[in-house]
Amino acid sequence: MMNQGQIVTNHGRQLAGRAALLAGCAALVAWAGMPDVAFAQEAAPQAPTAYRDIPYIGSRNLVWIIAQLHLLLAGFVLGVPIFAWLCEIVGWKSGDKRYDKLAKEFTKLLTSSYATTALFGGILLFLLIGFYPKLMAYLTDIFFPSFLVYCGLFLVETATLYLYWYGWDAMAEGSGKKFHIFLGFLLNVFAFFIMIVPNSWATFQSSPVVISEGSDFARAWAATWNPTWWPVNIHRLIANVVLGGYICGAYAGIRYLSAKSQEERYHYDWMGYVGNFIGVFGLLPLPFAGYWLMREIYQYNQQMGITLMGGFLSWLFILQAMLIGVLFLGSNYYFWLGITHRIPGSETQYRKPIMAMLIILLLCLGVWMTPHSLVASLEEAQKMGGTHHPLLGVFGVMSAKMTVSNLMVLVTFMSFIMYWRAGKQDTAGWAKAAKALMGGVLGLAAIAVIVLGVWGYFVPAIIRINYFSTSQVGIVIFVMLTITPLTALLLKSAKTTTEMVWGRMPPRAGYALVLNAVMVILLMTLMGYARSSSRVHWHIYGVMRDSSQYAFSPALGYAAALMALNTFLFCMLVAFIFWVATMGDKAKAAAGTKGSVEPGAIPAMAGGSPALDGPEADASEEKRPV
Amino acid sequence: MGNVIKKMVVGIVLGGILFGATNALGFPFVFQALFFGYAMLGAIVFMILDFPTLKPFGGVKAVGALLVFYAILSVVYIAGASMWPQYDPEDEKGKIEKILKPKREHYEAGKVEVLLQRAKALDEKAKELTARLQALGAAQAPADQKAGGEAAPTATTAASGGDIAKLGEEQWQLQECYNCHKLNGEGGKKRGPELDNIGNLLPAAEIARKILDPKSYKAEGFEQEYEKGKMPDKYKDLMEPKDVEALAVWLAGYKNASVNTPKPIKMK
Numbered sequence A: 001m002m003n004q005g006q007i008v009t010n011h012g013r014q015l016a017g018r019a020a021l022l023a024g025c026a027a028l029v030a031w032a033g034m035p036d037v038a039f040a041q042e043a044a045p046q047a048p049t050a051y052r053d054i055p056y057i058g059s060r061n062l063v064w065i066i067a068q069l070h071l072l073l074a075g076f077v078l079g080v081p082i083f084a085w086l087c088e089i090v091g092w093k094s095g096d097k098r099y100d101k102l103a104k105e106f107t108k109l110l111t112s113s114y115a116t117t118a119l120f121g122g123i124l125l126f127l128l129i130g131f132y133p134k135l136m137a138y139l140t141d142i143f144f145p146s147f148l149v150y151c152g153l154f155l156v157e158t159a160t161l162y163l164y165w166y167g168w169d170a171m172a173e174g175s176g177k178k179f180h181i182f183l184g185f186l187l188n189v190f191a192f193f194i195m196i197v198p199n200s201w202a203t204f205q206s207s208p209v210v211i212s213e214g215s216d217f218a219r220a221w222a223a224t225w226n227p228t229w230w231p232v233n234i235h236r237l238i239a240n241v242v243l244g245g246y247i248c249g250a251y252a253g254i255r256y257l258s259a260k261s262q263e264e265r266y267h268y269d270w271m272g273y274v275g276n277f278i279g280v281f282g283l284l285p286l287p288f289a290g291y292w293l294m295r296e297i298y299q300y301n302q303q304m305g306i307t308l309m310g311g312f313l314s315w316l317f318i319l320q321a322m323l324i325g326v327l328f329l330g331s332n333y334y335f336w337l338g339i340t341h342r343i344p345g346s347e348t349q350y351r352k353p354i355m356a357m358l359i360i361l362l363l364c365l366g367v368w369m370t371p372h373s374l375v376a377s378l379e380e381a382q383k384m385g386g387t388h389h390p391l392l393g394v395f396g397v398m399s400a401k402m403t404v405s406n407l408m409v410l411v412t413f414m415s416f417i418m419y420w421r422a423g424k425q426d427t428a429g430w431a432k433a434a435k436a437l438m439g440g441v442l443g444l445a446a447i448a449v450i451v452l453g454v455w456g457y458f459v460p461a462i463i464r465i466n467y468f469s470t471s472q473v474g475i476v477i478f479v480m481l482t483i484t485p486l487t488a489l490l491l492k493s494a495k496t497t498t499e500m501v502w503g504r505m506p507p508r509a510g511y512a513l514v515l516n517a518v519m520v521i522l523l524m525t526l527m528g529y530a531r532s533s534s535r536v537h538w539h540i541y542g543v544m545r546d547s548s549q550y551a552f553s554p555a556l557g558y559a560a561a562l563m564a565l566n567t568f569l570f571c572m573l574v575a576f577i578f579w580v581a582t583m584g585d586k587a588k589a590a591a592g593t594k595g596s597v598e599p600g601a602i603p604a605m606a607g608g609s610p611a612l613d614g615p616e617a618d619a620s621e622e623k624r625p626v
Numbered sequence B: 001m002g003n004v005i006k007k008m009v010v011g012i013v014l015g016g017i018l019f020g021a022t023n024a025l026g027f028p029f030v031f032q033a034l035f036f037g038y039a040m041l042g043a044i045v046f047m048i049l050d051f052p053t054l055k056p057f058g059g060v061k062a063v064g065a066l067l068v069f070y071a072i073l074s075v076v077y078i079a080g081a082s083m084w085p086q087y088d089p090e091d092e093k094g095k096i097e098k099i100l101k102p103k104r105e106h107y108e109a110g111k112v113e114v115l116l117q118r119a120k121a122l123d124e125k126a127k128e129l130t131a132r133l134q135a136l137g138a139a140q141a142p143a144d145q146k147a148g149g150e151a152a153p154t155a156t157t158a159a160s161g162g163d164i165a166k167l168g169e170e171q172w173q174l175q176e177c178y179n180c181h182k183l184n185g186e187g188g189k190k191r192g193p194e195l196d197n198i199g200n201l202l203p204a205a206e207i208a209r210k211i212l213d214p215k216s217y218k219a220e221g222f223e224q225e226y227e228k229g230k231m232p233d234k235y236k237d238l239m240e241p242k243d244v245e246a247l248a249v250w251l252a253g254y255k256n257a258s259v260n261t262p263k264p265i266k267m268k
Helices: A004-030 A059-094 A097-132 A133-166 A174-206 A217-224 A230-258 A262-283 A286-300 A302-309 A314-342 A351-368 A378-384 A398-421 A430-459 A461-492 A507-531 A556-590 A615-621 B002-024 B028-048 B057-083 B089-109 B110-144 B154-160 B164-174 B203-214 B221-226 B241-252
Strands: A539-541 B217-219 B264-266
Touching: A059 A097, A059 A174, A059 A230, A059 A262, A059 A507, A059 A556, A097 A262, A097 B028, A097 B154, A133 A217, A133 A539, A133 B164, A174 A217, A174 A230, A217 A539, A217 B221, A230 A262, A230 A286, A230 A461, A230 A507, A230 B057, A262 A302, A262 A314, A262 A398, A286 B217, A302 A461, A302 B221, A314 A351, A314 A507, A314 A556, A314 B028, A314 B057, A351 A398, A351 B028, A378 A615, A398 A430, A398 A461, A461 B217, A507 A556, A539 A615, A556 B057, A556 B154, B002 B028, B028 B057, B164 B241, B203 B217, B217 B221
Parallel strands: none
Antiparallel strands: B217 B264
């Protein structure tokens, strides 16, 4: 007599078998015109097939592209509701209709992007079952209970999305709005669970927990709660917010570049600002989440940590440092352009602090991208006296990297504060004391971060990792939590000396927004490659070896080409989704029903002007040299 | 525009100085190039702060400009990643080939019946080995525990040399036991006990038993790890009986009494 576990397992196998049959049919239809497709099972029809391949492109490359696109789309689909929900709340709280309109505009994208994501998920599943039947059977055996949970989550997420989108206008006021915001909250909660369930499958491959005892549910739960599951969940959640923000920024940037009227320029300049702000807002805690993930990887498996940070993948992190550096520079640059161009008369006023911040960022970037051990020839190593350069080696260790990443976060935060305060004059009697306090907090924090960083060289790793690095993060978070409310209080009573004017940014601001989005997407593709390669020749680290011809990790240059291709394909897909979703608006606009941009109140997150933000004011501003 | 040109010149000069200095300090060439590129990146950011406002594009030109922009980014990215020192995938292929060759040979033959027969034979062997281990364990483990691990099992001490020891060490590396166990001062010791004195506490047969069935012994002080099943129950599937035996014999040769290897407590 079979027990419940066996029934579930057998049912899982039957399902996997049916899915494999479906995959086979799909593959037949899709590749009917390809005469060279040959399956490995033809050679040994009776043996169980472990792998199948596809000519020219190869099974691994095809799965790589589809999986990457699915993951990026999923990041977008999960990031946009957070972004939209935050905008809706800001609009509701501030009464600024522009935020509500922006939130609705982006939620509209969800319906089409949701379907596209699911489509790529389906393709990926078919390909995985087709190309890796043995691995998929193993994963199905372990995770079948979570497959059911995943399906259930999809049902409730879809229903909530429909209610959220179609109920927008019906629930625009009063308690209806509150319920709508609650729906947005539910949408994000379900989306979060939709993200963390497949995360467990992926993280299980890197840090598996296999138990042979207990029910199927107990096995699935043990495998789900593996050491890297939560660090990846948190890291991806934050990264999705960043992706959503920067994609919004890039969309606004492109629309700004191609804007024909001042009204459009006004709207998309403002939208670009909001997108960049939310992107930066997410970017600031991201290095900390990444640090936690790497710490867990080291604790789980020292060898895997070494492979990533000191082994053949170490140069990947130099590439990552450059991408993050450019992202920090791009985000700050956009803020600086905003100060220079949106606030008349401030072109020279903020020049010195901008230059100082730029130099600090560049110096920090220089340290961040210094590798721990240099890949050098024997002759070069002899010349240096080892693989650690006597001068540079000191910058290669985690202590230095944690210090500079914290300093970069501090500088970016101060960039935003500077932008926020630009064009305002404090009137509160306690303003002087508050400014002195903020300056003191910032200065002391920077000194403390550096001191802890240097001290970190002279203490055992365990103290550095558990106390010093976490203290550095705590200090930076303390600075943010102190200076943000103090600045908000100061600005409440501040006098506006120079009004912020939207729509005056130079075209390169649009390119900066596109650059930021491309950097984030490239970073996500790079980290996907890192996660996969860190398992080296294992499908499931230490449990199931990859015995296919593609078991080896591709070289960085080759991988970079595929990452660039995936980024391009993803951008094209997103552009298509935007185009499809806005088709109706264009038709309406052409029919003369185009809605005007609301000249709203002061944007909640930065200085704006109810008087000058409107199109009427822009008309007079158009005469100014830009 | 004058400012832009000035900054460009400063950037190139600074890059040149960094290139020369790193050359003089004996940095590898890739680093000299990296320093130059880094100076240029800084110069570009400074330059574009002062760059005159370009005339906005529209329609096809705007799309074209964006595509060119992306193409430039991609080329820089791919070229940068390709110029970085690359690891050679052939190295990993070689390692994989070494591990998988014997297994592939079986699969590639495609002789299902032969494979089934072999699996049956292996299963019988495993059963026989387990029975032998159990018999040995029952006889030796209590005696060892009684003696506080001081009495070394004579049957296993001599086996620290020769091919079997070499194979045992290979298995230690291949199965990556060092991730959880410290030995010879190397490896982790958070999830599993340090093993330098294991030879004084357990005979080879019991070590093998622990490898095949992680629940058979619990290390003193590692109760939580034991309960959580931190030691993977996978080696009976992953390793050949002779590999388990070799690893156990090799480990049993470690009798460094100055290391505080936790006492194993028999659970099954």
